[in-house]
Amino acid sequence: MAYVVTRLCVDCISTECVDVCPVDCFYKPAASSEGIPNMLMISPSECISCAACEPACPWQAIFEENAVPAVAVDDKAWNTYVDSNREVFEKAEYENKENPGPEAVAANRVRWGM
Numbered sequence: 001m002a003y004v005v006t007r008l009c010v011d012c013i014s015t016e017c018v019d020v021c022p023v024d025c026f027y028k029p030a031a032s033s034e035g036i037p038n039m040l041m042i043s044p045s046e047c048i049s050c051a052a053c054e055p056a057c058p059w060q061a062i063f064e065e066n067a068v069p070a071v072a073v074d075d076k077a078w079n080t081y082v083d084s085n086r087e088v089f090e091k092a093e094y095e096n097k098e099n100p101g102p103e104a105v106a107a108n109r110v111r112w113g114m
Helices: 016-020 075-084 102-111
Strands: 003-005 026-029 062-064 089-091
Touching: 003 075
Parallel strands: none
Antiparallel strands: 003 062, 026 089
């Protein structure tokens, strides 16, 4: 079962998950595009369900497909969208950024109702 990046990643893109992924299945929008959220997404057809990304995500935005919280279940479709619309995405690459603190993570969860 593939892993899913949820809305907790919107505008918070950290790439520690990309760094630990053994198959490079993370994508991001190639350019700002109306309607496509600014977040990382996992290609479900490429994900090998190794679970390395989940604990690496500093925003706690990644869930196993069957464990996605109800409020974020629609986010599964964005991850699937990557596979059918590759022309608007590019492979995500690791970028060394400062990780959020616990307060920022908690505030982001509240922002998205999680």
